[in-house]
Amino acid sequence: MKGELDNIRAWGTYLSTIKYNCDVIMGATFKVEDNEKTGGYTVTVVGYPGIFVNWHPATKDDYEWIRLQKLSPTDGKSQIAPVVKNKN
Numbered sequence: 001m002k003g004e005l006d007n008i009r010a011w012g013t014y015l016s017t018i019k020y021n022c023d024v025i026m027g028a029t030f031k032v033e034d035n036e037k038t039g040g041y042t043v044t045v046v047g048y049p050g051i052f053v054n055w056h057p058a059t060k061d062d063y064e065w066i067r068l069q070k071l072s073p074t075d076g077k078s079q080i081a082p083v084v085k086n087k088n
Contacts, residue, residue: 008032012043022049 009030016025028047035042058066 005032008041008043012045015043016045016047017049020049023052024050026050 009028009032012030012032013025013028016028017023025045025047026049028045031044031046033042033044
C-alpha cells in the first residue's frame, strides 16, 4: 500500500458520513483493499451512524472534568489487556 492507512480510513469514514447523512460512525471497522488496476483503494466501513443532538460548546466545568479523567488512574485503561487464544 502506497497510501497511509490512517488517511485511507479517515477518507472512508468521511465518505460514509456523507453517504449516510450522519455526523459520526461509531464502532467503525475497516476493510481496505488495494486495487492494482486503478492504483487506488476500496474501503468498506462497517459501523453505526450517529447524529449529534443538543450540541453546545464545552464549559469550564467540562474541561475540568476532562482534565480529572485524564489524571485518574481508575479510568479503566489498566483493565484493558489483549486477548490471547491458545490453540489446543
